[in-house]
């Protein structure tokens with residue numbers, strides 16, 4: 719009972735990604751008190767009420783008795799900004815690990831991280847605050863994943879890969895062992911990274927090559 723009272727989480731975000739993260743939060747022993755979203759509405763089938771907007775998340779959290787927040791937004795920059803808003807409201811970030819994820823006990827996880835169903839995070843990897851390990855991604859040994867980075871659905875990282883802060887490794891992409899993806903870079907869906915990726919750049923294709931930067 720006491721433990722549950724200390725693990726009451728307000729979810730920031732109310733879309734499809736939030737639905738997935740809520741299940742992982744429940745797997746991680748949190749009670750989900752509700753969500754907030756940018757406009758106070760939520761996706762169909764959300765298993766909890768939308769209690770307000772993210773503009774007044776502090777007040778909503780206080781009235782709902784939340785002890786933590788979890789930012790369930792896929793966009794890296796938006797997730798970072800909302801995480802700062804949670805910190806300003808005095809809400810520590812919860813960490814959501816699906817019971818279907820496979821994680822080495824030697825992994826270091828920052829606060830606010832999502833590790834979703836089928837994700838594998840192998841020995842001696844370190845994951846920064848607010849990073850997403852999306853469904854069925856694979857992160858091998860000795861990887862470092864930066865703050866507010868996103869390893870997308872089905873992406874695969876070989877051993878010793880470094881993913882910088884706010885970088886996106888897109889759906890189904892592969893990063894060969896020991897390569898680095900610079901901060902804020904985007905690896906397009908299906909790309910195979912064979913060389914280090916310059917910070918802030920976007921790469922696509924097999925092998926991955928630079929393209930003009932577009933929206934995520």
Ligand SMILES: CC(C)(COP(=O)(O)OP(=O)(O)OC[C@H]1O[C@@H](n2cnc3c(N)ncnc32)[C@H](O)[C@@H]1OP(=O)(O)O)[C@@H](O)C(=O)NCCC(=O)NCCS
Nearest residue numbers: 852870871887888889904906907908922923931932933934
């Ligand atoms: C790479 C990416 C960022 C480019 O986005 P964009 O700038 O909006 O690009 P556009 O859709 O305008 O496409 C521009 C060109 O690049 C090509 N292209 C886009 N994405 C590509 C990819 N992943 N691989 C190869 N080519 C790609 C398009 O076919 C198009 O080619 P054309 O000019 O010959 O028609 C995006 O397509 C992508 O792969 N995002 C990853 C999304 C993701 O994984 N999110 C996480 C969800 S869990």
